[in-house]
Amino acid sequence: MMLDIATVQKLSEFRKTLHQYPELSGQEEETAKRILDFFKDLNPDKTITGLGGHGLAFVFEGNEKGPTTLFRCELDGLPIKEENSISHFSTIPNKSHVCGHDGHMAILSGLGTYFSINKPKKGRIVLLFQPAEETGEGAEAVIKDPKFLEIQPDYAFALHNLPGYPLHQILLKQGAFAAASVGMSIHFKGRNSHSAHPEAGNSPAKALAKTIVALEALPQGMENFSLVTVVHAELGSIAFGTSPSTAVVRATLRAFENETRDLLVSYAEQLATQIADEYGLEISFDYVESFAATHNHPEAWKIGLDAAEELGLDIHHVGNPFRWSEDFGLFSSHTKTLLFGLGSGLDHPQLHEPNFDFPDELIETGVGMFVAIAKKLHY
Template structure:
């Protein structure tokens, strides 16, 4: 006989059924607000950086402010799982586990409603638009965020391929900086029988693809350029092309290295365009800074894991994938940690991925213990 899901597994499954894309999370935010209103937080902040929400639980005494962050948004991926709580939205689903992250923080809010921090305050933040890299910075730049002024910020991300409930963390870079580069080359069309009468971007495009791929070889440390798309002209055998587009993803372990890689990539694009008498324009999308854990934040995570008996591994290297949480540790102490979601789980962003509900108590326990170590509270378990 199947076990009855916990209340917060049901919250997770409800959110899973009703996913929303980045910057469209209004109904998700309303669902979260309905749950938290019953918990009677001391203050509710709405429309943070878009559809973001923050719930403040105040302690009796002055002290530090600790912020626990999760994400509201889903992905433009068609779910293929046959689940009783399968996504109701065609082409949209929670394939990164943000539904699970929200359930964990909702469980934490429920606990805080009956166990206020002894010193300072705790904030449960539901951030919009993590998948685009724009949400965290919009939250931090929002005027309302200046009222929150967190001293500590923490977040987790589930990680398929690792043992269920195992925590992975490290001081320093936890996630790479990354950004999408769009290079547009423009020349002049001509008849394909007389290409000399036009200006084709074909040679510049081919040199640019090779040059971008080899660019990291000229730099030290981990740097990566992945060409993700390229197009040239139109499907017209009688026409020599005038336009080309090359798109690439740039990754580095530090923001300083990213600035250098960007400069080199732009210089390469301009050189190739000039050599072939083309005009060039460059655009950027999905810009993520490096997510850097502070030493103090890392120590709080490891201490909490030890206290609640959760296996915790100190990673030697950060992850290549990106996360926009790094903006929070630019303004406060803090850390992000990974939480193993099963060695046989489908990977993140796969159409058959599903966040495991059995992970909710572990994430909750680690966050609760982090708060106990920083703010303290009378535990009424």
């Protein structure tokens, strides 16, 4: 047992407190204060605040030279109204931790508790509490922050709880683990007219309809896996005396490789531009929530596999990458990374569902995996 019973209970209660006070991406000020307060008695060798926004990093130093290993979790919640009958229900209207970031924070807090007693013998261990994962902006902000140079890692590890898999199961995969994605908005502009004389204007209605159908068919012509999901469309405004002049289509484009995603974006722009030209419309594009593909490095993957085997955990080798995205993927471009899954239960509500609640039983499993990984590099 990595942690005593009292510590496990303390972490569970801390997780429930975090669950009650979720904050959205980029707004995690109070969450960061709670984390900082938890670590005040753990005596890390260095504490970095304001990292990429409200991010925090706690550094535990060894006496001998060695690698720098980063363990990362997420601070932010979601703009989703919770629908649960739990005692630690979210107290913030229309905001919740229904992705399990509260549990991930509790795991890294438990890791801090362990390292406060069992300092690494060599190298440095960095515990990163990263902001703004849900929007895909946090990892980039952290990496671009000059303070990140102080903790530039040789390895980076993270986990994500995964409903639909047996409780405590470890899900591993070499190479691509989670997809690259981006949110694309296509704006059409025509010309208003009186709704009694629509022929005098230029409505983008037909272009809107054609674009919706054509976008989702785009992946059929792609060699590698890709997916376009139209998530929103809007035509004009509610004005019954006026024909519309504007329209917007919003879609999420994803692929297992950054290059394939970028190619898909290029094809989507070409397609929409052709449709706009066909109907004599102006067109523009903008993008949000850009996530890099998460690629697991062979060396980091082997370390994670060995750790899971030594702990006697049930291991599932994933065949295909997951379609969802994780901004941890950006760390893949800078260091040797491993993102692995931690099963949340076969019948557990899925991520982002309003009745999701992180299983506290996973806290000790997550801490155990990270400690076992650290032992291979720092002890």
